[in-house]
Amino acid sequence: MKIFCIAIALALSSLSLTAQKLVNAAPADANMSQQRLTRIDRTIQEYIDKHWIAGAAAIIVKDGKIVYYKAFGYDDTETKTSLRKDAIFRIASQTKAITSVAAMMLFEEGKFLLDDPLSKYIPEFRNLRVLDKFNEADSSFTTVPAKRQITIRDLLTHTSGIDYPLIGSKSMKSIYTKADIPSGIGTSTRLLATEMKKLAKLPLKHQPGEAWTYGLNSDLLGYLVEVVSGLSLDQFFKQKIFTPLGMNDTYFYIPNEKRARLVKLYTEDSLKRLVKSPDRVGDIVADYPNTDGTFFSGGAGLSSTAYDYAIFLQMLLNGGAYNGNRILSRSSVRMMTMNQIGDINLGNKKFGLGFGITTERESARIPVGAGSFDWGGYFGTTYWADPKEKIAALILTQQSPNSHGDILDKFKVLVYQAINN
Secondary structure (H helix, E strand, C coil), X not given: CHHHHHHHHHHHHHHHHHHCCCEECCHHHXXXXXXXXXXXXXXXXXXXXXXXXXXXXXXXXXXXXXXXEEEEEEEECCCCEECCXXXXXXXXXXXXXXXXXXXXXXXXXXXXXXXXXHHHCCHXXXXXXXXXXXXXXXXXXXXXXXXXXXXXXXXXXXXXXXXXXXXXXXXXXXXXXXXXXXXXXXXXXXXXXXXXXXXXXXXXXXXXXXXXXXXCHHHHHXXXXXXXXXXXXXXXXXXXXXXXXXXXXXXXXXXXXXXXXXXXXXXECCCCCEEECCCEECCEECCHHHCCCCCCCCCCCCEECHHHHHHHHHHHHCCCEECCEECCCHHHHHHHCCCCCCCCXXXXXXXXXXXXXXXXXXXXXXXXXXXXXXXXXXXXXXXXEECCCXXXXXXXXXXXXXXXXXXXXXXXXXXXXXXXX
């Protein structure tokens, strides 16, 4: 009898995980107003009609049900090719969350502890220095010794002192440029191991743990995943995350048969008018996802669809399980989505292990609930998941810069105003 009960419990558990797969539903089935959701349509269309954006795809999941999934506008404004809702977008920094999950999977396997020094696994990062003085005239600099080593937790929380090329501080951008350190976007022909070992020779912006600096932490974390797992980052993602979850359209480099689905990239001219992005900007080729690349940037390299990324978010809202597969434990998801930076502030937000965390102060600014976790991407994409309201949502455009990027926050407002209960 006892064995029978255990078998029933295991079967029900398995069914529960399978039942949490995304399903299409009428908005009313998840206490959402169909009429109020049409305000999203009108707002996005307004931005398209005013030539502020070329197009956008958006998806809303409530209580595990897809209540809104649409695309608007154009993939190609010149040929008037409509944007498909299953179009593949460059998600750039939305890659970071997936890399963070990969690292936490290895943490759960007992491969490392979060407060282990990174140098235990990547020896090149043992004797680090911190920037002291910087000479703008010739990009020369002096350094002081780091007070302690970088930990794996520092990488997950962006408190290591590692900065970003292109979008980082003036001094560190100059240092990284001189050393030819890539940003991860449009980097196709290099190797992650080579570039991360180059990074180890350069100074940190600040002492580890003393501030929050957005930087190449997730790229380095991706290299750690490779070292510890013995798999390249693309293969780890495919085998351990994408295939189990059914994320069938998420890639570092898109296969030939799907390359036509990559959305055209847009920018603004000197008068802030919408124009197609040049084929190449500096060293970045606009269609880098449609190449046969070798560089797997854990910070910015992936392209995906609205549906695929909604699956990823729903897995986290489910406590780490989806489609009959457990990716993470509830405990690890809890750790990832709680404040991990103490008294350090990130505007109105805090930061967890790979996610921005909505505080009460941020929730007073915009209706996203406190405790929600989020981030976005360089080309005008944003996502969030709200555990209390059981909402996962994202909106995707393909434009940088965008003087009308407020559409991303407006989308958040429009989602919450459509809740009926």
